[in-house]
Amino acid sequence: MERLFAVLGIVFHGPDSDKAAWRALLVGLVAARLGFVAQNWPAFAVEPLSILYVWQGGFSPLIGLVSAAIVLVISLRRSRALPPLGLAFMGCAGAALAATALFLASAQRPLPQGVVLQSLDGGTSSLDDRMGKPFVINLWATWCPPCQREMPMMVTEAARSPVPILLVNQGEDAAKVRAWLDGKHLGSTDVHLDPNQNAAAAIGSAGLPATLFVDSKGVIRVLHVGEISRAALLAGLRGLE
Numbered sequence: 001m002e003r004l005f006a007v008l009g010i011v012f013h014g015p016d017s018d019k020a021a022w023r024a025l026l027v028g029l030v031a032a033r034l035g036f037v038a039q040n041w042p043a044f045a046v047e048p049l050s051i052l053y054v055w056q057g058g059f060s061p062l063i064g065l066v067s068a069a070i071v072l073v074i075s076l077r078r079s080r081a082l083p084p085l086g087l088a089f090m091g092c093a094g095a096a097l098a099a100t101a102l103f104l105a106s107a108q109r110p111l112p113q114g115v116v117l118q119s120l121d122g123g124t125s126s127l128d129d130r131m132g133k134p135f136v137i138n139l140w141a142t143w144c145p146p147c148q149r150e151m152p153m154m155v156t157e158a159a160r161s162p163v164p165i166l167l168v169n170q171g172e173d174a175a176k177v178r179a180w181l182d183g184k185h186l187g188s189t190d191v192h193l194d195p196n197q198n199a200a201a202a203i204g205s206a207g208l209p210a211t212l213f214v215d216s217k218g219v220i221r222v223l224h225v226g227e228i229s230r231a232a233l234l235a236g237l238r239g240l241e
Contacts, residue, residue, distance in 0.1 A: 024068040032064025036231070047153075050229050058232050111218045112202035117166070117192040120174045125192070127199075130214075134240035135164040136233075137212040139200055142172060142180040146227035147209045151186060153230050158190040163237050167191045168199055170208060215240055 036058045037051050115127045138154055140147035158165035167190050169177050174193060181188050213222040213236040222236050
């Protein structure tokens with residue numbers, strides 16, 4: 001909280017160059033979020049309050065950078081600090097975009113082979129058999145609060161998505177999972193079991209929930225750890241098309 005007040009103090013009472021930089025940053029962040037909301041409005045229209053759930057992810061970096069640059073130029077158009085500060089901002093923005101691109105590229109890796117899942121009815125299936133078409137894997141557990149919050153949305157989207165969404169429970173037996181789903185009045189068609197948590201171990205996921213977007217070549221395009229919004233899920237699905 002002290003840091004927040006310090007930032008606000010700079011924005012409103014600091015030197016002109018500092019105020020301009022912080023204003024540009026704040027406007028950029030808000031614009032990046034609103035840009036993502038606009039691009040995914042049908043999903044947010046279902047749950048308008050989720051616009052505020054920024055911890056679930058969902059920003060448009062390019063929109064944010066452009067908005068911040070415009071605010072910075074307008075704020076400093078008559079200031080001598082504009083040339084060096086503007087160049088510094090553009091350099092940082094370029095570095096941020098390059099770092100983001102490199103991070104996303106490095107995060108993409110082949111889905112580990114040999115992962116076998118169980119159905120609630122006792123059958124088995126291998127993820128290897130799904131290669132050749134895109135699909136999504138959501139790792140979850142009944143004891144996980146973020147998983148509990150996102151599961152109704154995940155079940156709904158899995159039922160109507162043309163891209164398969166596998167809801168893979170980690171470490172629990174069929175009776176417990178079925179009882180939890182029945183208690184929440186949720187369908188179980190897309191729910192699978194991974195009692196030994198082999199999927200999480202093979203993927204290297206450090207927490208739950210985790211959502212993986214796998215392309216037709218078996219490459220994990222995006223790994224989202226933590227609660228995911230409907231908009232972020234649908235945006236990830238579009239990225240697999």
